[in-house]
Amino acid sequence: MIRFSPVCRCSPCTRWPPVRGPTTSISGQPERPGRTPGHWHPPSPRCAGISVSTRRRRRSPGRTPPHALSLTSPNPTRSGELVHRPETGPLATIEGGLIVSCQAPPDDPMSGPGVMAKMAATVVAAGARAVRVEGLDDLRAVRAAVDVPVVGLWKVGNDGVYITPTVDHALAVAATGAEIVALDATARPRPDGRSLAETVAAVHEKTPALVMADISSYDEGVAAVEAGADVIATTLAGYTMHDAVPDGPDLALLTALARDLPVPVVCEGRISTPRAAGAARRAGAFAVVVGTAITRPHVIAAGFVEAVEE
Numbered sequence: 001m002i003r004f005s006p007v008c009r010c011s012p013c014t015r016w017p018p019v020r021g022p023t024t025s026i027s028g029q030p031e032r033p034g035r036t037p038g039h040w041h042p043p044s045p046r047c048a049g050i051s052v053s054t055r056r057r058r059r060s061p062g063r064t065p066p067h068a069l070s071l072t073s074p075n076p077t078r079s080g081e082l083v084h085r086p087e088t089g090p091l092a093t094i095e096g097g098l099i100v101s102c103q104a105p106p107d108d109p110m111s112g113p114g115v116m117a118k119m120a121a122t123v124v125a126a127g128a129r130a131v132r133v134e135g136l137d138d139l140r141a142v143r144a145a146v147d148v149p150v151v152g153l154w155k156v157g158n159d160g161v162y163i164t165p166t167v168d169h170a171l172a173v174a175a176t177g178a179e180i181v182a183l184d185a186t187a188r189p190r191p192d193g194r195s196l197a198e199t200v201a202a203v204h205e206k207t208p209a210l211v212m213a214d215i216s217s218y219d220e221g222v223a224a225v226e227a228g229a230d231v232i233a234t235t236l237a238g239y240t241m242h243d244a245v246p247d248g249p250d251l252a253l254l255t256a257l258a259r260d261l262p263v264p265v266v267c268e269g270r271i272s273t274p275r276a277a278g279a280a281r282r283a284g285a286f287a288v289v290v291g292t293a294i295t296r297p298h299v300i301a302a303g304f305v306e307a308v309e310e
């Protein structure tokens, strides 16, 4: 049985940091009879933008509270039906929208803060609700160029845990003004020896940023919620095994996580067409991240070259 001890950040909250309360069984009843699942925790400054919706879905009146769900229960977080839904703040801004990943590795001619700032401004002008940006220089330049939420990360190498691998990296990313810090939330050991929960707690305690957990599997999504992550992304699905990287996004993983988790689940990775982005949203994504297909002309052009010359 999988159990959650979720940290709810709703408006009644007045204290920080959160204190873990009694575990609530995801499969059924709160472990302490008579408690309202999801209200044992203390609130945080972050809770300011998040309130508990008292609305009930018309199609399923009387459904089970989100923190006492069976893994096979209908998902309260799906299709804009979050019970603990963000009403203001960066998560409210991104709900139902496109996040564009504006990244170029050092060997890409597009690499550099000036280009990435222009790229970010371009996609925001097109309607992107947020941008995902790598590296402190690019983050500072993009922060100055756009006023939408920034999902920040810092890649260190490209093996093992390389997306914002340590607490120090996460705090440095948050210091650039990124509203959301994306970090590796896979089950692999972290280079600074901290647990995921310790890393998330450090960001929450020392910065106003939320944490986006980049995961590769269902169990990692569950663990990331338990560790206190604010939003889950399928970013690393297909990249942690030795198998060949699949062609498209992992919609099966997305659907399962969006159905079962009490926090927003973002679809990210290998979404190469507008149709695929729409399909991800319909499969339950809270928001959709697209990178290469929009912001890496080097890769896009190479595909055209290959098609023409073959």
Ligand SMILES: CC(=O)N[C@H](C=O)[C@@H](O)[C@H](O)[C@H](O)COP(=O)(O)O
Pocket: 101, 103, 153, 235, 236, 239, 268, 269, 270, 271, 289, 290, 291, 292, 293
């Ligand atoms: C696996 C990994 O390191 N992903 C990185 C995460 O930030 C980026 O390199 C991706 O471009 C990003 O996730 C968007 O994905 P795609 O470019 O496939 O739309």
